[in-house]
Amino acid sequence: MRNVIMYAFRLTIGKMIEMSFLDNYKRVVIKIGSSTLTHAETGSLNFSKMERLVRSICDYRNSGMDVCLVSSGAIAVGRDVIGIKERPSDISIKQACAAVGQGRLMMTYQKLFSEYNQNSGQVLMTKNTIVNPVSRRNVMNTFEELFDLNVVPIVNENDTVSTYEMQFGDNDTLSAIVTSITKADLLILLSDIDGLYSDDPHDNPDAKLIREVDTLDRKILGMAKSSTGSDVGTGGMATKLTAAKIATYSGADMIIANGGNMGILYDIMNDRYTGTLFHRAKDAEFVLADYIQREMAPTSTGGQ
Numbered sequence: 001m002r003n004v005i006m007y008a009f010r011l012t013i014g015k016m017i018e019m020s021f022l023d024n025y026k027r028v029v030i031k032i033g034s035s036t037l038t039h040a041e042t043g044s045l046n047f048s049k050m051e052r053l054v055r056s057i058c059d060y061r062n063s064g065m066d067v068c069l070v071s072s073g074a075i076a077v078g079r080d081v082i083g084i085k086e087r088p089s090d091i092s093i094k095q096a097c098a099a100v101g102q103g104r105l106m107m108t109y110q111k112l113f114s115e116y117n118q119n120s121g122q123v124l125m126t127k128n129t130i131v132n133p134v135s136r137r138n139v140m141n142t143f144e145e146l147f148d149l150n151v152v153p154i155v156n157e158n159d160t161v162s163t164y165e166m167q168f169g170d171n172d173t174l175s176a177i178v179t180s181i182t183k184a185d186l187l188i189l190l191s192d193i194d195g196l197y198s199d200d201p202h203d204n205p206d207a208k209l210i211r212e213v214d215t216l217d218r219k220i221l222g223m224a225k226s227s228t229g230s231d232v233g234t235g236g237m238a239t240k241l242t243a244a245k246i247a248t249y250s251g252a253d254m255i256i257a258n259g260g261n262m263g264i265l266y267d268i269m270n271d272r273y274t275g276t277l278f279h280r281a282k283d284a285e286f287v288l289a290d291y292i293q294r295e296m297a298p299t300s301t302g303g304q
């Protein structure tokens with residue numbers, strides 16, 4: 001009898017743990033950075049990490065959530081394929097690398113997703129896609145349709161056509177905008193670091209991990225530096241806090257966690273992760289269109 005009670009207890013607790021994440025979140029955007037997707041020594045794709053990322057996403061899907069992946073890596077992968085050792089500063093070289101790398105990335109993702117019978121589709125965006133209300137509406141419809149059709153959208157900036165004036169430049173901001181327009185309730189940024197520290201831990205060994213952020217006040221914003229931890233990362237922690245503003249004001253929670261170990265997505269699912277949780281803003285009156293008007297100078301030319 002005791003065993004039966006223990007079993008029922010464990011089952012209930014197990015279900016509660018399993019359910020806690022599902023109860024809170026129905027649609028999640030996961031962003032993975034170039035440094036997490038590639039081997040630091042060579043810049044080549046890290047297939048085993050990609051495999052575990054894809055498997056976790058399929059598990060999230062199987063547990064009833066809509067999932068959207070925002071994947072960086074086009075430039076880093078293109079660089080590796082073409083054989084460019086130094087980080088390029090010339091925009092046309094970056095664009096050429098992205099043209100090669102984006103195809104390689106999608107080929108790999110689609111192969112991996114197909115192993116789990118999961119369809120995936122590519123959505124490439126520029127700042128103009130968001131600034132222009134017509135193309136913004138179009139991309140919103142596309143996302144909704146993809147979710148309805150049980151497809152995992154894989155998003156990146158359309159680096160091959162975005163010129164300096166019309167680029168997001170970093171996928172942290174892009175992923176937060178995707179969170180806002182898809183009305184997702186959680187954004188997970190997988191980085192090369194455990195979360196937001198009181199200072200860049202690569203420069204300051206005394207920096208402490210901040211576990212939870214309720215309000216994005218000056219003190220918090222002042223902690224983030226734009227220094228990056230790798231040869232392929234863009235934006236550092238500064239762009240992640242910009243993302244936190246957009247996501248939390250849009251009504252989503254946001255987590256920064258270390259993608260070094262892909263098991264982190266299961267830990268997040270079970271509420272047992274190490275990282276920084278930014279709580280959604282209460283009573284925020286955030287209108288994405290207003291934010292775009294204010295923060296993103298409209299441009300008249302360019303691809304959508």
Ligand SMILES: Nc1ncnc2c1ncn2[C@@H]1O[C@H](COP(=O)(O)OP(=O)(O)O)[C@@H](O)[C@H]1O
Nearest residue numbers: 033191192197199200225228229233234236237
């Ligand atoms: N306050 C901070 N807390 C944590 N990391 C910080 C902070 N300020 C700057 N950083 C840097 O941000 C890096 C992560 O951003 P980035 O290199 O762009 O990686 P990703 O590819 O994950 O986007 C860290 O490795 C770290 O060097």
Ligand SMILES: N[C@@H](CCC(=O)OP(=O)(O)O)C(=O)O
Nearest residue numbers: 034072073074075170171234
């Ligand atoms: N769109 C670019 C990535 C830009 C970016 O934000 O990179 P990262 O800091 O690695 O997330 C690419 O695919 O190479």
